Structures are given as C-alpha cells and as structure tokens.
Amino acid sequence: MDSPTSSGTPRIVIVGGGAGGLELAARLGQTLGQSKVTLVDSRPFHIWKPSLHEVAAGTLDIHQEGLSYLMLAHMRGFTFARGELLAVDRERRMIRIGKVVDAAGQTILPERELHYDTLVLALGSISNFFNTPGAAEYAVTLDSTDAAEAFRLTMLKNMAQVDQARASDPQAHLRLVIVGGGATGVELAVELREASHVISAYGLRNFEPERDLAITLVEGAPRILSPLSEKISRAAHARLARLGIQVETQCRVAQITPSEVHTADGRTFPADLCVWAAGIQGPPVLASLGLPLNRLGQLEVNARLETPDPHILALGDCCAAPWAEGKNVPARAQAAHQQADYLAGKILARVQGEDEGESEDSGEPYVYRDNGSLVSLGREAGVGSLMGKLSGRGLFVSGTLARWMYMSLHLMHHRAVLGFWRTAALALARLLMRRTQPRVKLH
Template identity: 55%
Template sequence: MPDSQTASPASFHEPGNVVIVGGGAGGLELACKLGRKLGHNRVTLVDCRLTHIWKPSLHEVAAGTLDIHQEGLSYQMLAHDNGFTFVYGALTALDAASKSITVAAIKNESGEIIIPERQVPYSILCLAVGSVSNYFGVPGAREHSISLNATEDAERFRLKMLELLTMAEMRKADSPDAGVDVVIIGGGATGVELAAELREASSAYADYGFRRLDPARDVRITLLEGAPRILAPLPERVSSAAARLLAKRHVTVVTNCRVTEIRADSVTDGEGVTRPADLCVWAAGIKAPGFLTTLGLPTNKAGQIEVTGRLNVVSHEDIYAFGDCAACPDNNGKTVPPRAQAAHQQADYLVDVFLQKLTGKPVTDKPFVYRDYGSLVSIGHETTVGSLMGSLKGLSWFVEGFYARLLYMSLHLMHHKAILGTVRTAMLAIGRTLIKRTTALVKLH
C-alpha cells in the first residue's frame, strides 16, 4: 500500500492531530487544505472508499457520459500530494472519553481480512459523512429503486440501462413497441439533471449501434414530483425553464404525484395510477446516515448531529460535524440547508478554526455564517439554468444557456483546484477535453 496508508500507528499520536471522517467534497477539501499546512502526522482522513468523485457528477456516471475510471481520484494519491494520512475503512464506534474512533476491518471478496480493525486517536475529530436516501417508508422503494448516493450506485444504474437497451434492441424486430421505461422519483436537482442526461445519452447510444431504437420514442423517461412544480426550493422562473427544457427533450414530468408503492416492474401513485418501470431511481429526499445515532452524540429527529454555530458538537468542544450530516443553525435561526455550497463554506471556516487551535492562536468566537450564492441545474451538456444571489438580501438573477453552463462547469473546477491546485486542475481539464475527442460519447461496456 502507498505510504499514505502505511503510516506507523505512532503517527496517529502526534500532538494536536485532526481526524476527519468522510471524504466527500467538504471533508476532502478540509483534509487537503489542512494537510498542506500541517502535514500527514497531524491530519488524517478516514473513508470507506478508495476513490473520490464529485457527487454532482454521479448523474453523468449513471447515464454513461462520464467514465468513473477517468473521473475518480485516488484518496491515497491525494493524501500523498497534499500531505495528509489516509485510513481506509468505515467508522464503527466512537469513544469520546479516550478520544479515539474505531475503523472497521477491510475484507476481500472471499471474506479474508486484508486490513484489521484499527483504533485511531484524535485531538480534534470532524465528522463529514454526508447523507443517504430517505425512503419515507414507501413500500418497495429500498428494494426496487436505485439511489445515486455513491459511484457503485451510478455504475449499477449504467450497467442495467445498457443491458435493457441491448434487450430492447434485440426485441425491436418482432415487437415494435419494445423500449425502456425509466421512472425517476423526485424533481429536485438530482432527478432533473439525471432525466436530461439520460435523454442525451440515449441519443448517443443510438449512434453507437442501437440503430433500431428511436431515443425519443423508445427510451421513455418519466419524472415524478410530489410538489406542485419541479425544483420547488428554487425560484419559479428557474423551475419553469427547467420544465420547458425537459419537455423539449421528451421527458414526461408529473407534479403533485405522491408515490405509494414501487415494485420490480412498476410504480404506483396515490391516485392509483400504475406506471411501467424497467428502471426506477429514487431522488426524493435524503437523511443523515443511521449509524450516527449509535455514537453517543446528540442528534435531531432527522438523525443529524446537533452542532453549535461554531460547528462543534453540542457538549463536545473537540468534536465537530458539518455538511449534510450536521444540523447547524444559521444566522436566521433556521438550519443550514444540506447543499454542496454550504459544505464548502463550512470546510473553509473550519480550516481557520483548526489552524488557530493547533498553533496556539486565539480561536475565533464568531459563528459560521452561511451565504447563499444561488443554484445551478444542468439540463444536459449544452444547457444550464439557475439563479445567482446578489449581495443585497432578496436580490437574484436568472441565468440560462451557455453562460450558466460555464458557471456550472466552474464549480467542478473550483473543487478540483481546492484539492489538486491550479496547475494540475488546468492540465486535468485539458487532458479530459482531448480524451473526449478520441473516445465514444458514452461508456459502452
């Protein structure tokens, strides 16, 4: 294993060490920025996966328009380059009294232990474990739908979609109505972006050998939303523009639709309407991972860890939590929304706090303040819609088209810059552009 993984146990006992659990966008950015300042003997990142991918890209992986083997970044490589230690495994227990966590053993496919269970001490612990799907007790949702929470979910969807397209292509000669029915439950950003990406991908698949399938007619995509409109948290103009663009792409949008049951081949709503579903995606809500309630930390009804305005866990000055897994009060008395930009801002806030703590400087008593800079939603590779928030309260601008698309792409590049640096991000962007010109538009295997 690389040296980032095989650091000696003594390295975990350095004075003033930070242990970050969760290598999502926020947790990884925090580890990289602290690692470059403090070094691997002072900063440790724990994650149950070996590869990082920017979560907003998962809908592209699912559609086959993005290859995870090209997009994914190795945590071990990032640890080496940014000066932190990477520990592979899942958090299973917390001992706040002795200030240590337990990381599960790693087993191979045969069940043999490759890396034993470990105890990792900390001076400062930071939990950034993200969220999981909330099925709201809908019968069959967990068993018969796919949620795009991780790369393996997106890959599972992509492979199943490719299988269904192949079978439909083979049946087309004898059955003119043969096709694929995809039902996406949830009209938030994930559901809308996946619907648009699938439509573009289905057209590309038709170019690469699925000659009998008409993408618009035979790949039938339905988006179900319980609210009166899709993208309900965003301004109505953004919602209307997204609905219009989806309609142009032959995506059926059904609002005010409450799903009551999901079966292996169908979805039923509260009105008793049953729709065929060869593939079903659940994008209707998230919640904090269930294991957080077993750690002995205060949690709310949604399972989120309760933190103060300074992001430390209530009654624990040396344990912090941020991102989707934490219930952080904002300056308006509400809870900071579980959005990527919130996690990025919280990571930057904690970089300063932890550096102050570890270098003996006075620690700021100013609470974290969330700033909403607006939202952007990708409608395929050519179009993006969204709203940008101004510095004045309540002031926003509607953006659409090429300019909005550039802004959307810049978000991904900004994340890469935080973990790779400016030069490597620029080289990576150029390299991926060149690769796209020499490979298929979709992943075909």
C-alpha cells in the first residue's frame, strides 16, 4: 500500500489516460514531476479514442500507433500505475486498482491501493444500449482498443469465409448493420467500405466489396449526424450513398438477435454482424463513489469541474459539466482536451497556492468553446463546420481539406502529449511506413 505520508508531497492521481487524462498528466508531470503526479490506466498503451473506427477497419495498426504509457511517463515526468480502478475510499483518500494479469492468467501486478490528495477522474464512457433487448449480447461496440481490434479480426475472418463460400455459393455475402448514425457510425461505415476494397485486392479473389459486403446504417433521428447542420448531414448522406451504404433514418431499433436487427416500426434487417454506436453512459464504477450522477451515469460536476467532494475533480466523457442554455458540455475529444487544459491551470495554481500558504481556489470557471465539428468520410474526404471566432457561425468545409483538418486534430493531441518535435518525427515516420505497407492491416 502506498501511504499518504510516505512522500510528504501532495499527490495528484489521474485515473484514465485517454484524450483528456493523458494530456493532463503530461502537462502536470512536466511541471510537478513524478513524485507528485500519477496516471492510472487499465491498459498498457494509449490510442486516441476518435481513431477507434480506423482500428476496427484495420486502417490504423495499434502496434504502430499505440503509445506506451511507461514511455510517456518517462518522457513527460509522471508516474504510471497500470490497473483498473475498482473503488474509491473517499474517507481515507485511497483508490483501489485491480491486479494485472498476463495472457496466461499469471499475476504481473497485485491488486493495490494508492493515496491521493487530488483525484481527477477521466475514465471516459461506455456504450449505452438503452435497455434494448439483445443489444448487450449480440452487438459489438467500439468502446475500447481491444473491442475495436477484436472487431477487425472478426471482419477479416468473415470476409475470408465469404470469399471461400463464393466459389460454390453465388449468394454468399456478409451483412453488417451499424446502429447509430452519429459521427462514430458514419465514420465506421465509410472506413469499412474503403478497407474492404483494399482487403479484397490483397488476395480475396472472389470477394467484390459492393456486392458481397452489405452495410446498413440505422438511425433513429430524421437524419444522420443530427446534432450537426443539415448541410453537413446531406453531404455525408450523399457520400454514403455513393459508397453503396444503405442509410435508414427514423428507424428505432427495438431488438437485436444473433442474426437480425428488429425496429420499433416492424422492420427487420438481417445481420451477420451488428455494431452498436448509438449513445454513451458513464462507466459503472462511478456509481460506487456516493457522488451525484446524472441519468446517463456521468458524474455531475460544476462549472469548475468539481464534484461535491473537494478532493475529486473530473473531466471528459465520464462527467456532465454545465454548458449554455441548460445543456451539458458534449462528450467529445475537443471538450476533453479543453478540460485537461483548464484543470492543468487550476491544479498548478492550487499547488502553487498551497506552497505559498493560500488555500482558496479562486480560478475562473471552465467555458466550453465549440470550435466546430469534423467527420472523416474516408481516406480522401471529410465534412464538417468550423466555428468562426468572430461570427460564431459555422463555416462549411468538405473534401480533402476537411479530411486534412480532421487528421490535424489527431496530430494536435499527439503534440499535447509528445511535444512538437517528437510529433513531427512520428508523423514523418508513419508517412514513410505507409509507402511500404498495405493501407489496411491484413494479419
């Protein structure tokens, strides 16, 4: 056990090394150092969650893209503790993290406790099935790198099976239904269609992507990408149609079985595979903290990202922070990034204040700035809007420009975590590697 008095310095523990938590650990570690800042994550390496649809399609290789937390901890001056958060003892200010086992089930690290003075919860979210019968059992999600990688392997296997079957059965094909026409569902549909072309070109002689892989996107709202403008929605819809992806709107899923998706209005879509991308909720561990949660199981925080416990702060998808007109800050990487920035400033000011004998936290509240939205529509295209700083109105962008801007968001995250020069070197190395390898991971 790690005792509160063992170091004598205030401990900041961040749980969750994702889009927001990792950026925060990197910022704080650089200034405060390893003895004060600890990052906890259940996984050994980091993948930026908005790229999980690329992992699922095989267009992004986790073994090349993954950034080891131990390496980042060494570079950016924080301590990394691997393990899943199991419980928080708020009275003793201790967190319990689960043991880590290897593939053979051997214990690498035991279950253990860590002391905190300030705990930042940055656990992200999990899929919300909204109690739809069969969804948890038969639909897959893109909640984690492992889930996206497992999906990739299943797709590869199924496509190879259809390729084999085609030799004797001219009807053999693969039917994929994606539930949820938000950014995740739309991006996944396009990425999979493009990936299927590359995969078939590398040895699936009988497999014709448009004919043998039927992709259906099912959305409950009247249009896909409904939180974005109608223009963006129309442009994305047109691109999906061009790629032969069937889009069904105003279509609420009522039940999922091992081979079908049933809708509330009585329609049935045959499905060999079903992906659920229709909403999020807070991770279940949050319910054990005894802190207020909203109806989606997210921690309720105030505009300073504080919970009612003065030692616990939260950021990103796992919390509901107030925004304009009674709404909450949306669950997006953009918000997690801004909140990490905000909390870095707040925590540094707090530590400095404590060093100088002040205990008041007089910082400004966090205000979400919507910089617009970009949706990737494959290798060469994207669509979205950028918020004008002066007008506050969205500027429509599409095509290659939108795709480049989308990719630059990933690079900005890398820059926040790795620094400018390492990000530049990494980007160049990856560009060169792409010249020597197929665009899709085939093994």
